[in-house]
Amino acid sequence: MKRGLLVVLSGPSGVGKGTVLKEFIDDPSLKLAYSVSLTTREKRPNEVEGVNYNFVSRDQFESAIKNGELLEYAEFVGNYYGTPLSTVNKLRDEGKNVLLEIEVQGCIQVREKCPDALTIFLVPPSMEELEKRIRGRNTEPEEIVQQRLAKANRELDMVGQYKYVVCNEDPKLAADIISIIIKRHMD
Structure with missing residues (x-):
């Protein structure tokens, strides 16, 4: 059995990664398995444990870091986010194409450990549109919105770290383009 691809999808907060992902994640021809990340942040009202994230304590997360159990991890606005290495390897060994929806910092770590990773960066049509999307969530205080916008500006400078860049207008x-990219690499 051919080992599955490792597909990394990144982009600034509010770019619509989740919305685009919903358009292609269930396409059986892509043989995708979504890797659910660990996080120490609080669960949002519409999120489901084990579907959106696996919510863990800071101590549990730091133990996973110390024990080398994470493919990548990052800390943002006081919370950790990371990908369990054992889950990714198990799914790839089963021939599934593992999709990671992670931060830029995490992608750089993945590329170091898995140079064969297929990396895709989702960009907004404009910074004005990105700000509108972030504010439209109405889930965070102004201080966090400003932090997310500042981080987005820094992340957009990192597009050169990715093999593909797709605009989410x-x-x-955007989902159709990403599907084509994945299929081309499956051959």
Whole structure:
């Protein structure tokens, strides 16, 4: 059995990664398995444990770091986010294409450990549109919104770290483009 791909999807907060992902994640021809990240942040009202994230304590997360159990991890606005290495390897060994939706910092770590990773960066049509999307969530105080916007500006400077860059002006079109990219690498 051919080992599955490791597909990394990144982009600034509010770019619509989740929206685009919903458009192609269930396409059986892509043989995708979504890797659920660990996080120490609080669960949002619409999130489901084990689907959106695996929510863990800071001590549990730091133990996973210390024991080398994470493919990548990052800390943002006081919370950790990371990918369990054992889950990724198990799914890839089963022939599934593992999709990671992670931060830029995490992608750089993944590229160091898995140079064969297929990296895709989702960009907004403009910074004005990105700000509108972040504010439209109405889930965070102004201080966090400002931190996310500042971080987005820094992340957009990192597009050169990715093999592909896709603009999310139209989520369905962005999803179609990402699907084509994955299929081309499956051969």
